Amino acid sequence: MITHLSPGYAPGVLWQETATPHPIAPQPLPDAVDVVIIGGGYCGLSAATELAQRGRSVAILDAHDLGWGASTRNGGMVLPDLKAGPESLTKRYGELGLRLHAAVEAAFDHVEHVIAAGSIDCAYERTGQLYLSHGQRAPAHLDALAIELASVGSAAHVVRGDALRAEVGSAAFSAGLVVERSGGLHPARFHAGLTRLAAAAGASLHPHTPATAVTQAATRWRVSTPRGDIDAEHVLLATNAYADSLVPALRRRVLPMGSFIIATEPLAPEVAQAVLPTGRMCFNDRHLLWYWRLDDAGRMVFGGRKRLGSVGLEEARDYLYQSMLEIYPQLAGTKVERTWGGQVALTLDRLPHCGQVGGLWYATGCNGSGVALNTWLGHRMGAAIDGEPLPAFAELPPRPIPLHSLRRVWLPVVSAWFHHQDRRAS
Numbered sequence: 001m002i003t004h005l006s007p008g009y010a011p012g013v014l015w016q017e018t019a020t021p022h023p024i025a026p027q028p029l030p031d032a033v034d035v036v037i038i039g040g041g042y043c044g045l046s047a048a049t050e051l052a053q054r055g056r057s058v059a060i061l062d063a064h065d066l067g068w069g070a071s072t073r074n075g076g077m078v079l080p081d082l083k084a085g086p087e088s089l090t091k092r093y094g095e096l097g098l099r100l101h102a103a104v105e106a107a108f109d110h111v112e113h114v115i116a117a118g119s120i121d122c123a124y125e126r127t128g129q130l131y132l133s134h135g136q137r138a139p140a141h142l143d144a145l146a147i148e149l150a151s152v153g154s155a156a157h158v159v160r161g162d163a164l165r166a167e168v169g170s171a172a173f174s175a176g177l178v179v180e181r182s183g184g185l186h187p188a189r190f191h192a193g194l195t196r197l198a199a200a201a202g203a204s205l206h207p208h209t210p211a212t213a214v215t216q217a218a219t220r221w222r223v224s225t226p227r228g229d230i231d232a233e234h235v236l237l238a239t240n241a242y243a244d245s246l247v248p249a250l251r252r253r254v255l256p257m258g259s260f261i262i263a264t265e266p267l268a269p270e271v272a273q274a275v276l277p278t279g280r281m282c283f284n285d286r287h288l289l290w291y292w293r294l295d296d297a298g299r300m301v302f303g304g305r306k307r308l309g310s311v312g313l314e315e316a317r318d319y320l321y322q323s324m325l326e327i328y329p330q331l332a333g334t335k336v337e338r339t340w341g342g343q344v345a346l347t348l349d350r351l352p353h354c355g356q357v358g359g360l361w362y363a364t365g366c367n368g369s370g371v372a373l374n375t376w377l378g379h380r381m382g383a384a385i386d387g388e389p390l391p392a393f394a395e396l397p398p399r400p401i402p403l404h405s406l407r408r409v410w411l412p413v414v415s416a417w418f419h420h421q422d423r424r425a426s
């Protein structure tokens with residue numbers, strides 16, 4: 001398999017190159033604030049805006065540029081998605097299950113509201129999503145999920161045959177579930193908009209300022225950085241998959257997992273129309289899933305992971321190109337312009353978690369669907385730090401990943417099992 005590369009091909013994040021970050025003037029670190037937020041992605045920025053609007057003094061620290069993590073690298077799919085429908089969640093968690101589902105729907109509404117109210121120019125469109133099954137047998141799980149979503153008033157329907165072909169120009173699938181309440185955006189422009197809102201609310205923003213230690217001093221916290229220390233009443237850890245050794249107990253709760261994306265050259269309008277006539281956000285039903293969409297310039301943006309565990313950028317690129325052609329053989333010869341990767345944060349129960357760890361506030365565990373969720377979690381954690389109730393996810397028992405430090409040993413075994421199951425289901 002030859003991956004066709006455009007003459008200007010380079011590894012790099014398409015979104016970062018096609019957005020203008022909100023300018024941040026260098027400023028000294030404050031000596032003391034009400035809240036220090038560690039991590040300047042969607043979650044940290046949303047928390048900062050909420051807190052600053054409530055009159056709290058806030059400083060955001062990020063080890064890199066704000067947004068350097070997953071928040072400018074993702075697929076831009078705004079999905080009210082918890083990997084399980086409301087009924088399945090209720091079977092597992094009782095009444096809490098319904099509140100978890102309500103939370104993810106609230107997250108979707110919140111993002112649409114922030115974009116509209118904050119006039120964020122991020123090419124947002126409510127496209128709907130298409131969850132596609134390769135299964136040769138009747139994919140009953142799609143029908144079941146449609147019924148579950150309908151039971152809580154979410155418009156969803158299964159498409160097969162001609163209706164399926166009207167959604168996706170591919171013969172690789174036996175059925176698809178259309179969920180209307182989903183959308184797509186430009187991740188880095190959305191991040192730039194959230195940065196503008198946080199700055200306008202009065203938060204102080206400090207890129208290239210890693211937090212190297214957090215220590216308790218009486219009832220307050222001292223956050224150390226190479227640029228000096230900050231004294232704070234509260235600290236929020238908004239580091240998601242990029243949690244480092246700062247708070248080992250938090251790091252052990254998430255498994256960072258690489259996910260990669262290729263972006264092709266813009267497709268000719270008639271080709272784009274043929275491969276994705278309705279412009280939905282698409283993903284399939286494999287353990288090692290693929291996700292894809294068109295961006296606002298008509299590029300095919302196609303993501304996934306070849307296996308759990310480490311994968312080089314070129315290997316990921318070639319795998320994704322080949323996978324794209326499995327779905328769309330008609331795209332053979334289409335040139336790739338960019339490849340990049342980032343980390344998603346997996347948790348044992350595949351759900352986000354938030355609350356307190358050792359007296360520090362935290363929100364983590366996007367499980368690959370954090371554009372809506374982590375934005376909303378940041379907003380709600382900001383309110384919680386100011387005294388409001390915690391989001392429902394705080395009621396889930398935290399479960400450290402077993403043998404976290406030995407994951408390089410056991411991940412290949414899990415990966416092989418996933419491949420086996422995916423092959424059997426196809």
Ligand SMILES: Cc1cc2nc3c(=O)[nH]c(=O)nc-3n(C[C@H](O)[C@H](O)[C@H](O)COP(=O)(O)OP(=O)(O)OC[C@H]3O[C@@H](n4cnc5c(N)ncnc54)[C@H](O)[C@@H]3O)c2cc1C
Binds near residue numbers: 044240343
């Ligand atoms: C390739 C890819 C595709 C994805 N696609 C989608 C999608 O289509 N839809 C969807 O819903 N979700 C998707 N996601 C997930 C989504 O991007 C994330 O859930 C979301 O961006 C997480 O935001 P965050 O603010 O919690 O964390 P991040 O944006 O990851 O920010 C964490 C930040 O913490 C900083 N940090 C860590 N430690 C320290 C420290 N000690 N001191 C200072 N700073 C520190 C890091 O530098 C980083 O910038 C995808 C993720 C990836 C990687």
